[in-house]
Amino acid sequence: MxxxxxxxxxxxxxxxxxxxxxxxxxxxxxxxxxxxxxxxxxxxxxxxxxxxxxxxxxxxxxNLKREKDYQRLEGEDVNFYLQPFLKHPVIKLAFSTALLGWKVGLISFAVCSMFLTPYLKSNL
The missing domain is CATH 3.30.1360 (Gyrase A; domain 2)
Structure with missing residues (x-):
């Protein structure tokens, strides 16, 4: 190389x-x-x-020059990896809205924390 x-x-x-x-x-x-x-x-x-x-x-x-592609950690990645460690729903909602914005954070919290996760826990 x-x-x-x-x-x-x-x-x-x-x-x-x-x-x-x-x-x-x-x-x-x-x-x-x-x-x-x-x-x-x-x-x-x-x-x-x-x-x-x-x-x-x-x-x-x-033209031999190759630039390295660095993958950056985005807010969505941080939210995805840290959500399982947060236990209280209000803290989860505040964390989601802080990282993802008001609309996306609220939708993410509602869908994942209130519907998807309980469904998966009860049926799997």
Whole structure:
């Protein structure tokens, strides 16, 4: 896997999972239009590539960039995970309305706490 360490005007430092991956990438970059120089140390997994702006190498390195997708914890998730720990109905209602808003919190409380949960407890 290739990760960016830094990307500046005219150069990029890349980090590889292994030295074998770095060597494979280095062989592939040999002869690519726009590469001005490549620097690396023998036992490291990083590679510094100098390239011309607007060249094919610049395009290739710019498009290697992958951004990590972080999943955020939303109010609905917090409400879902914490509702079983709340015992008093008024506290459940206040918590739902605080996190989800007045309308959605009230509907969620009414449907889940008053109808769905008792039905499931009695029939399962």
């Amino acid at each position: 290739i990760e960016y360490v830094s990307l500046r005007k005219g150069e990029a430092r890349l980090y590889f999972s292994s030295t074998a991956e770095r060597e494979l990438f280095l062989r592939g970059m040999n002869g690519v239009e726009g590469v001005e120089g490549v620097e690396y140390k023998e036992n490291t997994r990083t590679l510094l590539i100098r390239f011309k702006e607007g060249s094919f190498a610049h395009y290739l390195i710019e």
